Amino acid sequence: MSLIDKARAAQATAYAPYSKYHVGCALETNSGEVFTGCNIENASYGATLCAERVALFKAVSEGHRNFRRILIATDASTPAPPCGLCRQALSEFCTPDLEIILCGANDTQRRFLFSDLFPHPFDQSSLV
Ligand code: THU
Numbered sequence: 001m002s003l004i005d006k007a008r009a010a011q012a013t014a015y016a017p018y019s020k021y022h023v024g025c026a027l028e029t030n031s032g033e034v035f036t037g038c039n040i041e042n043a044s045y046g047a048t049l050c051a052e053r054v055a056l057f058k059a060v061s062e063g064h065r066n067f068r069r070i071l072i073a074t075d076a077s078t079p080a081p082p083c084g085l086c087r088q089a090l091s092e093f094c095t096p097d098l099e100i101i102l103c104g105a106n107d108t109q110r111r112f113l114f115s116d117l118f119p120h121p122f123d124q125s126s127l128v
Helices: 003-011 051-061 084-091
Strands: 024-029 034-038 067-073 099-103 109-113
Touching: 003 024, 003 034, 003 051, 003 067, 003 099, 024 051, 034 051, 051 067, 051 084
Parallel strands: 067 099
Antiparallel strands: 024 034, 024 067, 099 109
């Protein structure tokens, strides 16, 4: 199954009764494994998790910390980039050359490097 098909399958499992905005994500490790995620909303709103962090945390919790591609699928007419929280969470494990593929309605695509979307992360060096 292609990365887009995996992300679309994850999108179909999104739990988004409040926003009705369904997101699916497929995160590929450097060795080719793919972890998927969907957004999972909560009545408190604040406890909602984005698809990207679900995929990332699934991967990290299974021992994977090196990633080469992430594909994010929505039905938006302009494919939407990951939110700031997800960019910060990804920055902990990703290199600047992580490929970000945004996929919207009709599989319209936009491609970026992680460094395009998040050039100045707060990282370990910020803590000293
Ligand atoms: N959402 C994501 O899953 N990823 C993003 O990068 C942006 C937002 C989800 C959170 C919420 O369930 C819905 O989209 C609307 O914000």
